Amino acid sequence: MKARLVLALAVLGLVGGVASGCGAEDTTPAPATQKALAAVAVDDLGITPSSYGLAPDWYHPGPLKVELRWHPGGSHDTHRLALDARPDQDPPGCPPRSAPGHCEYVEAGTATAVLRWEEEAPEEDPGFVSLDWWRKGERHTASYSGEQITGDPRTQKNLPVSVDDLLHLLADKRFGTTSTRAMVDADLAKWPKDTSEGDMVPATAATVARRVQDAGAATPRSGAPADVSMWGAGAVGVVLEYPGRELTVVQVPVSAPRRPQFLAAWHTSNLRDDPAVEVGWKTGAAKAIWRDEAGGVWVVASVRDARITRDPRPRWVRPGRPGHDVQAIAGWHSSFSTYELTAEASQTPSWFRD
Template structure:
């Protein structure tokens, strides 16, 4: 489950949808939300902070530069890595503004420029040089405009999607202009750390927990159960019990879920899984090698193991999911079984929304 900037870009296009959104010139009758009033930023506030940034803080900073009225917010693990902070503001006809900060890696906007974006320029500001890249509208996609700035060992990026990009965006009258994006990514308060004032900012309509990654808590056995019930493959589990994790290393937690047909699903988060258990057992036929884990199966039993290295503030951990059936899998078809196991791995990351933890309290004794 490694999500880099490429994943963010792909999800962004899905967010924008297949249909293009008409600009005012394309459809004069199109209704637009009333822009937010201009926000005056006190120059004294434009300084780096030392408090952990939250998605809501980044949304508040974005709204001081982009005069839009968000109707919805999104983000969290679907978009951002564990060592990143960010959020997505959405409004109107599939328009969105994504903003994030995280460690500098090889997947920089300058790389995208070299790999074939429609246009790319360097914009010099008092803060430093910002890379601006764009893709033109084509084949039903509206195009996008992105800005990237590096400071303090981090990359800060913003991406605007949904409005048709028909030419160099610096020459277009866009709802979120290139100047807005550059000012946003070079704002010294934008980063994985921000000012105490911005951490207290409240954005109208911003969810208090869940999708935006805020109010995250440590994973619990109950949360694993709650998240398993949200997966398509295991929504029919009718009872849970804590798993025996005595052989999975210090700090392991997990559950065993029983389905109506008598089959069981075991899901275990193991931050210190012994090396021997990261390799395919002799009793199973396996694929995917033995370095970061494996997929293994035999008659009536299948399991998946994945191990993730430490990254940013996230510690290393392994995830183990096993399905055992009282009889051979129907038609010996492993594809749906392994697909289900793969989906269950998503429930075993080190943190989870507080809501999932609460829902899980009554599921596991």
């Protein structure tokens, strides 16, 4: 089967240098690139991407994340496959049963593999399937969305890529932080000529301000860099001013000399749909702390507002109410990382002042 896929891809010009009548594939080890991961997926799965995303809107700390998009039988990129490979000393696991969606361990030989999926929300979201594969300190991830997920994806017959396909892809020796020269040099049709938008640079107060804006916080009267001296080197943040309230968002490296935490005066709990986010309030203030140890970053969002005299969360859903902006940040915490994109995400909002 694989030989037929390789031959077909070579004829269509989708992958150059993978199969050739002049010789075997060059299996010399080489540091992986985004294109290498994409090439392995095209080779293994037989899909024909119509476009690629080098800076997809989902979070992982590594530089290899890439998204393949295609539209079988249609004119829109309705099918997406997000890929990533990165060092990670902690094997994946399933969240508490109270978390949304489904999660199960799947058989993967000597590796650890965790399957997650969420079923469709009619007329809103088709759902997704995600597989994490971990072995010897390296994690590989593949997430598919497009076809409506109606139940356990292992038994759903109409998916263009099955769970077994994803497992085969992530276990491929060419998929990882090290690939092969053939995959690195592959000639992928429609691969973008300008790949600079996927480059990563250290975060600044301006990029944090942009991510706050993208996360859905209300437009402030003004914004400026926050005082992050208490967190030490590498911390960046922004202070946003609103009528009657102040919002501060800070990114803190896990190597910081002190850890973000709630003191005894705070009333705290975890977000129901994401136990990694702790929220709290006290008179005049509300706060959310998202801890991502593997990603190397904490995000702390806090709002000061004299109107906060009790738990503001029941009112977070309405813009302009106390704590709404903290909910926006907590709900979109995956927009943050120690690094940001050089293109869109680094554009400074008009309201921000250095």
